Amino acid sequence: MKLLFLIVSMYLLGQNEGNPLSNKPRTFDNIKREIADYSDVAKKIINLAVYGKAQNRSYERLALFVDTIGPRLSGSKSLDLAIQYMYEALKKDGLENVHLEQVKIPHWERGEESAIMVQPRNHSLAILGLGGSIATPPEGITAEILVVTSFNELHQRAQEAQGKIVVYNQRYTNYGETVLYRSQGAVEAAKVGAKAALVKSIAPFSINSPHTGIQSYAIDIPKIPVACVSVEDAELMARMSSRGTKVVVSLKMGAQTYPDADSFNTVAEIVGSKYPEQVVLVSGHLDSWDVGQGAMDDGGGAFVSWEALSLIKDLGLRPKRTLRLVLWTGEEQGGVGAEQYYKLHKVNISNFDIVMESDEGTFMPSGLAFTGSDKARRIMKEIMKLLKPINITDVFENGEGTDISYWMQAGIPGASLHDDITKYFWFHHSQGDTMTVQNPREMNLCAAVWTVACYVIADMEEKLPV
Amino acid sequence: MKLLFLIVSMYLLGQNEGNPLSNKPRTFDNIKREIADYSDVAKKIINLAVYGKAQNRSYERLALFVDTIGPRLSGSKSLDLAIQYMYEALKKDGLENVHLEQVKIPHWERGEESAIMVQPRNHSLAILGLGGSIATPPEGITAEILVVTSFNELHQRAQEAQGKIVVYNQRYTNYGETVLYRSQGAVEAAKVGAKAALVKSIAPFSINSPHTGIQSYAIDIPKIPVACVSVEDAELMARMSSRGTKVVVSLKMGAQTYPDADSFNTVAEIVGSKYPEQVVLVSGHLDSWDVGQGAMDDGGGAFVSWEALSLIKDLGLRPKRTLRLVLWTGEEQGGVGAEQYYKLHKVNISNFDIVMESDEGTFMPSGLAFTGSDKARRIMKEIMKLLKPINITDVFENGEGTDISYWMQAGIPGASLHDDITKYFWFHHSQGDTMTVQNPREMNLCAAVWTVACYVIADMEEKLPV
Numbered sequence: 049m050k051l052l053f054l055i056v057s058m059y060l061l062g063q064n065e066g067n068p069l070s071n072k073p074r075t076f077d078n079i080k081r082e083i084a085d086y087s088d089v090a091k092k093i094i095n096l097a098v099y100g101k102a103q104n105r106s107y108e109r110l111a112l113f114v115d116t117i118g119p120r121l122s123g124s125k126s127l128d129l130a131i132q133y134m135y136e137a138l139k140k141d142g143l144e145n146v147h148l149e150q151v152k153i154p155h156w157e158r159g160e161e162s163a164i165m166v167q168p169r170n171h172s173l174a175i176l177g178l179g180g181s182i183a184t185p186p187e188g189i190t191a192e193i194l195v196v197t198s199f200n201e202l203h204q205r206a207q208e209a210q211g212k213i214v215v216y217n218q219r220y221t222n223y224g225e226t227v228l229y230r231s232q233g234a235v236e237a238a239k240v241g242a243k244a245a246l247v248k249s250i251a252p253f254s255i256n257s258p259h260t261g262i263q264s265y266a267i268d269i270p271k272i273p274v275a276c277v278s279v280e281d282a283e284l285m286a287r288m289s290s291r292g293t294k295v296v297v298s299l300k301m302g303a304q305t306y307p308d309a310d311s312f313n314t315v316a317e318i319v320g321s322k323y324p325e326q327v328v329l330v331s332g333h334l335d336s337w338d339v340g341q342g343a344m345d346d347g348g349g350a351f352v353s354w355e356a357l358s359l360i361k362d363l364g365l366r367p368k369r370t371l372r373l374v375l376w377t378g379e380e381q382g383g384v385g386a387e388q389y390y391k392l393h394k395v396n397i398s399n400f401d402i403v404m405e406s407d408e409g410t411f412m413p414s415g416l417a418f419t420g421s422d423k424a425r426r427i428m429k430e431i432m433k434l435l436k437p438i439n440i441t442d443v444f445e446n447g448e449g450t451d452i453s454y455w456m457q458a459g460i461p462g463a464s465l466h467d468d469i470t471k472y473f474w475f476h477h478s479q480g481d482t483m484t485v486q487n488p489r490e491m492n493l494c495a496a497v498w499t500v501a502c503y504v505i506a507d508m509e510e511k512l513p514v
Numbered sequence: 515m516k517l518l519f520l521i522v523s524m525y526l527l528g529q530n531e532g533n534p535l536s537n538k539p540r541t542f543d544n545i546k547r548e549i550a551d552y553s554d555v556a557k558k559i560i561n562l563a564v565y566g567k568a569q570n571r572s573y574e575r576l577a578l579f580v581d582t583i584g585p586r587l588s589g590s591k592s593l594d595l596a597i598q599y600m601y602e603a604l605k606k607d608g609l610e611n612v613h614l615e616q617v618k619i620p621h622w623e624r625g626e627e628s629a630i631m632v633q634p635r636n637h638s639l640a641i642l643g644l645g646g647s648i649a650t651p652p653e654g655i656t657a658e659i660l661v662v663t664s665f666n667e668l669h670q671r672a673q674e675a676q677g678k679i680v681v682y683n684q685r686y687t688n689y690g691e692t693v694l695y696r697s698q699g700a701v702e703a704a705k706v707g708a709k710a711a712l713v714k715s716i717a718p719f720s721i722n723s724p725h726t727g728i729q730s731y732a733i734d735i736p737k738i739p740v741a742c743v744s745v746e747d748a749e750l751m752a753r754m755s756s757r758g759t760k761v762v763v764s765l766k767m768g769a770q771t772y773p774d775a776d777s778f779n780t781v782a783e784i785v786g787s788k789y790p791e792q793v794v795l796v797s798g799h800l801d802s803w804d805v806g807q808g809a810m811d812d813g814g815g816a817f818v819s820w821e822a823l824s825l826i827k828d829l830g831l832r833p834k835r836t837l838r839l840v841l842w843t844g845e846e847q848g849g850v851g852a853e854q855y856y857k858l859h860k861v862n863i864s865n866f867d868i869v870m871e872s873d874e875g876t877f878m879p880s881g882l883a884f885t886g887s888d889k890a891r892r893i894m895k896e897i898m899k900l901l902k903p904i905n906i907t908d909v910f911e912n913g914e915g916t917d918i919s920y921w922m923q924a925g926i927p928g929a930s931l932h933d934d935i936t937k938y939f940w941f942h943h944s945q946g947d948t949m950t951v952q953n954p955r956e957m958n959l960c961a962a963v964w965t966v967a968c969y970v971i972a973d974m975e976e977k978l979p980v
Contacts, residue, residue: 115753118637171584174945255946256806257721280948287581340722479640480721482746
């Protein structure tokens with residue numbers, strides 16, 4: 049009887065731990081039980097993050113960071129300062145293998161810029177040059193505008209565009225769709241002979257707030273200066289034009305692109321106890337645009353990711369796999385730091401369990417968005433049940449994040465924080481992206497979700513199935 | 515039989531028309547019936563305003579006006595242009611007795627202004643000088659800041675304020691309460707020896723948007739420069755200070771006050787058919803702050819008031835009393851145009867039936883706010899039932915409006931448009947006060963409510979009881 053019990057126990061134990069000697073694949077019930085066993089750990093994490101000593105820590109850390117450093121544009125001195133600051137902070141926090149991985153990133157500066165409507169009356173337009181834009185000549189570009197509501201209309205009215213400043217007054221549908229006017233607006237306007245382009249800010253709501261962001265030129269298409277203009281000013285010019293009024297704008301931009309700058313992805317770890325070579329990557333990006341404080345995009349994501357490692361360390365936990373925090377550089381320029389990281393580390397891709405990035409706000413969380421196989425998704429749903437004490441248990445489709453997309457495209461499971469983004473694009477890339485939009489309690493909850501998820505994935509006996 | 519019928523009929527007719535020969539006061543039932551008889555007229559007004567040819571007219575007129583003129587600060591050339599524009603527009607619209615009534619109004623200009631946080635790091639603060647503020651010396655005022663959250667805290671820390679720039683980081687409760695920090699902030703800071711004051715903008719929501727407004731100095735208290743700062747920047751400085759960081763700000767303001775300027779209240783009428791000397795006054799103010807377009811404050815109010823007279827004229831109606839449209843000047847400086855109007859016209863106060871002003875937005879309306887006797891309120895409630903076809907029938911307490919307050923204080927019934935002001939103070943006195951916040955359908959509904967109310971009051975046999 050006793051012997052039988054021992055044999056059965058060892059068998060079950062072997063199953064539960066995914067004993068590599070056992071060829072039998074574990075049943076989903078085994079996995080469910082393994083995950084359910086983390087409920088005490090999950091409660092400890094939640095209690096520490098939301099109610100305990102670590103309460104509001106990610107918010108306070110973020111506030112000190114962004115208040116001290118300010119915005120952190122790719123290639124800027126303040127981004128260098130930010131990386132140095134975080135390197136010191138992560139070491140001081142007692143994390144392991146804190147190091148910087150060098151990458152080259154774009155260095156563009158907006159310089160002085162202005163846009164004045166000089167006809168039919170003088171009115172200063174609220175603009176922000178778009179990342180990568182060339183400058184105007186020093187005397188500016190003064191030209192009549194052509195307002196269009198779509199690329200289609202621009203093409204239909206191509207004959208009218210020659211020598212004009214094209215103003216895009218597109219309708220905002222959603223960010224992914226509408227942002228094409230920002231990223232492609234200059235190229236499309238240049239194709240039809242425009243001298244410059246002004247793009248209505250990619251935002252569903254505005255208090256005359258312009259929103260910047262990256263844009264691209266195309267080979268063989270002349271480069272023309274491009275800026276975004278507030279929703280209000282785009283609509284003003286559209287109304288005037290629709291009445292047949294001739295509108296003339298004088299645009300001056302002192303933007304400059306310098307040689308690529310040295311920068312760094314900032315890395316820290318909690319080294320795995322059993323499979324240290326295997327990696328659960330949690331991340332956010334350190335760089336921001338040069339307006340506001342970059343507190344939301346992506347200070348919040350970077351700091352709840354740091355918080356995940358801090359909480360796990362504070363609880364004296366060490367998962368079987370290595371938990372790796374990466375604070376990306378050059379994300380706003382198209383995931384430049386992350387792309388170089390992928391090229392350098394993809395040789396070890398089989399060791400990557402999951403890549404996680406929070407880069408869509410740390411507002412009230414509702415769960416995780418996940419990209420991966422159906423089998424992996426079932427496991428993620430079990431893991432998220434551990435968040436029942438704070439009722440944030442949903443698993444959504446499509447894990448997102450510029451910086452983790454390289455890995456996800458290569459088949460590695462990916463997850464992002466899913467939160468209430470109702471106001472996200474109100475502040476995004478604008479002067480309104482400051483600590484004022486962050487909420488300590490919401491950040492606590494984000495940290496709890498993020499930490500439980502990455503810890504359990506890192507500690508489970510088996511990697512997520514791909 | 516026939517004679518008796520005639521006698522009874524004449525008796526009832528006499529009652530209904532409030533025959534002055536009949537000494538018997540009319541019963542409330544008589545009045546109710548009189549009002550109910552306007553239901554066809556009310557429907558005609560509603561149909562014309564909301565569904566018919568006049569649909570969107572007040573919006574389109576307002577857009578053309580604010581796009582053409584821009585903001586209209588007291589004492590500015592653009593306010594002069596605005597008054598001239600409206601004088602012509604009202605005449606062209608075929609209204610009667612279109613004329614201007616001269617008044618003197620303040621003439622203050624903000625000039626160039628900036629505030630740079632120079633310590634602990636360089637950061638440009640989003641500010642707007644407050645109306646009436648003096649300038650700084652040309653080299654600016656560079657001083658350490660003292661952040662307080664209330665006048666109480668300022669008084670408790672009076673010893674620390676000497677030579678500093680006081681930053682008010684008060685909590686926003688409601689406009690009426692919180693605005694005291696804007697209007698009295700300079701005086702209170704000067705009393706404790708501060709060199710200047712920065713007031714957190716009086717707004718419950720912000721995208722780094724500063725909000726201006728009037729402020730007052732006091733006799734025997736030194737005048738110091740005062741500006742509002744965005745919610746975000748006030749909170750930034752508060753967080754820094756709370757960490758013990760020394761914060762130094764360099765404030766430059768080129769504001770100037772000039773001699774009072776000539777301006778005008780703009781007046782137009784539909785002269786009453788039976789009691790032309792009696793007046794139902796509908797109004798909004800034409801002046802605005804020097805930011806945004808003054809489309810909401812108070813373009814919308816002025817233009818739905820104009821729309822009321824246009825609709826009545828278009829329907830070929832002529833009420834018994836005179837409907838008088840007044841577009842006030844100098845409201846933002848404390849109701850200066852309205853005060854002079856009151857002084858000039860109060861001799862005829864007994865002829866004023868009701869004073870109406872729309873100056874809290876023309877968003878989705880829910881009814882009227884009314885100040886007057888209980889008897890008058892009962893009548894207003896009956897009148898508002900005529901708006902049943904669009905379900906906007908409520909009568910709220912406390913009719914409001916700086917410009918009509920002089921009359922209401924003297925006992926004349928007053929009414930204001932009651933609408934959804936959820937976002938009103940998000941835009942108020944900021945660059946965000948533009949046509950973008952206005953909605954043509956909401957303006958149609960506001961115009962319908964406003965027109966039915968003022969027409970019926972002007973056409974009823976008896977004035978509202980005081």
